[in-house]
Amino acid sequence: MNDRDQVLEAAAELVASFAANDREAYFGAFSADASFVFYTLEQPLLSRDAYQALWDNWRAEDGFEVISCTSSNAFVSLQGDVAIFIHDVATELRMQGELLFSQERETIVFRKQRESGPWLACHEHLSAKPQGMPSP
Secondary structure (H helix, E strand, C coil): CCHHHHHHHHHHHHHHHHHCCCHHHHHHCEEEEEEEEECCCCCCECCHHHHHHHHHHHHHHHCCEEEEEEEEEEEEEEECCEEEEEEEEEEEEEECCEEEEEEEEEEEEEEECCCCCCEEEEEEEEEECCCCCCCC
C-alpha cells in the first residue's frame, strides 16, 4: 500500500473511532505531542492529554456523545514524512441532552512514525464551513 493510501486509511480509522465514541482508538490515532485548534474553543489544545481531559470533562459534565460523523471530499498532500489531509465533515453530537449538527472543514496533519511505521495525526484544525456551502 502506498503512503497516500496509508494516510487515507489512517484518516478513515480516526473518523470511524470518533463516530463510534471509541475513546481509546480515537486518541490512539494521535501522537502524544499532537495539537488541536477548534473554532469552538478560545485556546488551542497543545497536547493529546489536554484534549483527552477536555473530552472526559465533556462526557462527565455535558453528556457528550458522538451520534454520527461522515467524511467527504478527502484530499491528501504528501510532504515527505508528513501528510496533510483535508476533508469536509458532517457530525451529529449530543451535549446536555440536545442533538447538535455541524458541517465543518478539517485539516489533519499526519506524521509517519518510522520508515515502515504507522501514520499518526500530529495536528488537527477544525473550521466552521462557510455559510451557503452545499452539504456533503
